[in-house]
Amino acid sequence: MARVIQVGLVGFGLSGRYFHSPFLSVNPRFHLKKIASSRPEAVRQFDPSIDWVATADELFADESIDLVFICSPNETHVDYARKALEHGKNVVVEKPFALSEREAVELLELAQRKGLLATAYQNRRWDSDFLTIKRLLAESALGTLIDYECRYDRYSPVPPDSQSWKEQPGAGRGNLYNLGPHLLDQALQLFGKPDTVQATVRIIRPNSHVPDYFDIKLGYADKIVRLESSLMTYHNQLRYSLHGSEGSFIKGGLDAQEERLRVNQLPDQANWGAEPEDRWGTLYRNGQANVIESDPGNYTPFYDNLYEAIVNGAEPAVTPADIQQLARVIDLAQESSQTQRTLAFSS
The missing domain is CATH 3.40.50.720 (NAD(P)-binding Rossmann-like Domain)
Known part of the structure; x- marks a missing residue:
């Protein structure tokens, strides 16, 4: 058994x-x-x-x-x-x-x-949008990728008299630590370690006590990679903009799994993680605009891998090297924002 x-x-x-x-x-x-x-x-x-x-x-x-x-x-x-x-x-x-x-x-x-x-x-590796982007890049659907931008915005004004720990100042608080790991992990999975890190981390919401905005530029020799997140973006539809030598891919909307989980749906349902058509992205290429059906998202592979890693010694999906690399980028982003300098990734 x-x-x-x-x-x-x-x-x-x-x-x-x-x-x-x-x-x-x-x-x-x-x-x-x-x-x-x-x-x-x-x-x-x-x-x-x-x-x-x-x-x-x-x-x-x-x-x-x-x-x-x-x-x-x-x-x-x-x-x-x-x-x-x-x-x-x-x-x-x-x-x-x-x-x-x-x-x-x-x-x-x-x-x-x-x-x-x-x-x-790192569940966002199994979001429908990210899986779709990985597939398009693997197929060279854009030609050679030149410019990658990812946003993860929300409209989250500070509630009056908020008691949430997330709105209290302290070590590890703020948007860079909460949403930053998602955007950074995806970029590092796609492109590997950067040469440099340049960042701005700041407070933009009225009455906020924690940094709620960041933009990070990861330096690579052959492409531009920008990551941005704001908690003061009322229309927060845009997620991904990718531009290559032969085309562009523009994508909005969030993976559907979280909203289904929040209304107590369980992930063993048929069509789990299928994304609504109005969130599908558009591929612009050869003078045409084609809507691309999103791959279904599903966080189950994280848990399946977890079991195999513990019981059978498989390599974890999120490796120690992945974890250390991401932690270093966040450290460098903080330092870059404070010193207003572009910093080398390698120590």
Whole structure:
């Protein structure tokens, strides 16, 4: 009989409740056994068979748990992941994996010493738009890529008297750490490590206490790569603009999985991740404009790979090298914004 991995979650907010729990609950190779959260009623409402505990330490003390997902506020990720590893647990850490390259390397080295897996959750590799772009680039549909721009904007004014931890100042807070890892991971997956990093990170919303805007330019010898995100963009349709020697591809709208998860749909449904036609992108080439049907998005491969990595020693989809490279770019983006300089990627 195939091994079933026993899973615990630390945190049951958006990430734990709406991203991980649905995929874990429909995958027979995982058993979501225990959740540490300040919201016991939300855990019971999702599935009363899941054990609830009040603290992460209680969860780590459960010797039956093989794998822990860290879905708590950003500044707690490293501490909780370290404790989980020290208790012999494999860990998946929500973005950001760590608040610096140094912390990321320390966690990865601890996992290696313990013979355990430590990886980062990078679900946006399996978004419909990104899968479609990967396919078009593999087919050389644009010729040689010259210019790549990706935006991830929202309209999120600061609520009056907001108590959300995401709106409180502190280490690891702000849009660069929350949406930045998505855009950066996708670009690094497509193009590899950059030569240079140039960035602006700033506050633009009225009454905001955290950086809510960034633009990052990754320097490559043969192409332009720009990543931008603002929480003050009312019309936030545009996502991707790619221009090559033989054509352009323009794409708007977000992958449909998150909105389906938020209304309690489970990812074992037929046509899961199919994108509505009004979000399909347009390929401009040879004097024609053709709407390109998006590949269906599906985060399931992340969990399938996770199982294979833990049980059968497969390489994790999100490797230690991926994690360290992304952490270095965020460090450099912060430094570049502060010094107003373009910085070399290599140390």
